[in-house]
Amino acid sequence: MNRQAQAAVLFLLGAALLHAGVTDLYLRYVKAGLRPLLLASGAVLIAVALATAWYERRRHRRTRADAHPEPRVAWLLLLPLLALILIAPPALGSYSALRSGTALQKSYAYGPLPAGDPVPLSLVDYASRAAYGHGRSLHGRAVRVTGFLALDSAGRPYLVRMALNCCAADAQPVKIALTGALPPVLRPDAWLEVTGTYTPRLIHDPVNGGPVPYLRVTAARPVPAPHDPYDETWNT
Template sequence: MLLLLGAALGYAGLTDLYLRYVKAGLQPLLLVAGGVLIVAAVATIWFERRRPRAAGEGAEQEHREHEHHEHEHREPRIAWLLVLPLLALIFVAPPPPGSYAAMRDGTALQQPWDLSALPADDPVPLGLVDYAGRAAYDHGRSLGDRRITTSGFISLDESGAPYLVRMVLNCCAADARPVKVGLTGRIPPILQPDTWYEITGVHTDRQAADPINNGVIPYIDVMEARPVPAPDDQYDSAS
């Protein structure tokens, strides 16, 4: 079991699978944990095989009695069903939470620590959480009238109003919470929930209060919107 669990952690850490469970920065720790489990499993097998064998009739008889005693107390075969969660880890990885979860949880937007000057690109590529923090807590001063390009998945509230959302992590997928940005301006007429979009637009002073936790939801004035494939890492890190 140790060997299988270590191999599963190693496989997840060496592929994009681990991004379904933890944030990207924890990949080294995940690989180290998998390596430790594999080493522990190999060491256990090695020590078991090095047990000295008894010699002579008396020793052989004692050995047979000992084996019989061990056989009587051997773990039930049903214990191998513990392998199933490991197989599920590899073959049935859960999808990241989407619009259903996002619209049933309050925004996790927090005041940003870094409000450094934007690069000279036009439009400026900016993470959704970064844009939302600057728009909500810096009142757009660091954004000015610059064109911004950001991305996220679409969520619709009960009235059908669209939001661009990214789920943020403190540690793992179990604590994922949404950061929402409202859309105004040239919004596509038909938006499907959970569809990923790249939005190019400019800051607007418009804001709203999240009805769930009264958190700030900033808006972006959309100039262009195009659907894009979902990224490998669909989470962002909490500020």
């Protein structure tokens, strides 16, 4: 691979990163807060590619006999480019959730619930209030939570969101066990918007022993997968 080819590959890599950042494809790989860095990286790669092509053009006096072959390993730069262009991995789902322990963490404080009936809450917020806040802020209030379904080997249903620290590689599940008025057909990985009330019932995750609170379901309906399937509120 000569330097002109390297410049072309760098340009395509930068363009692919910019495309991922602009079209939200990047949400399959990293958390939303890293978008500016991703766009900046793409811009830098394009700038380096253009500078390399300009520099090589100025060296037009060098003959082919004087040129030295570039290492073939440089062609490996095409692999991440092909992955970005050809492969759009699905968001992690029930298979990963059931094989990882809950990542639920205790919050420092629980503020009052927002207005609304039912109250819209993130799955992580409900789980933390139920497990560590002992449901004190949830008594007497109906809540609405969204997540995807996972069924364990015993058929117990969970509502799950995968929590991100940095990127999809470190995603971990936060789980809520469901009871009450469940849909007659439960399909793993289907997204549900669940309305329900707090119940003190709690179990421990068989993978890591972490707390998994219950939600008593009063209504549930299928919904499309959200724009950003990952939850970033667990470590904030």
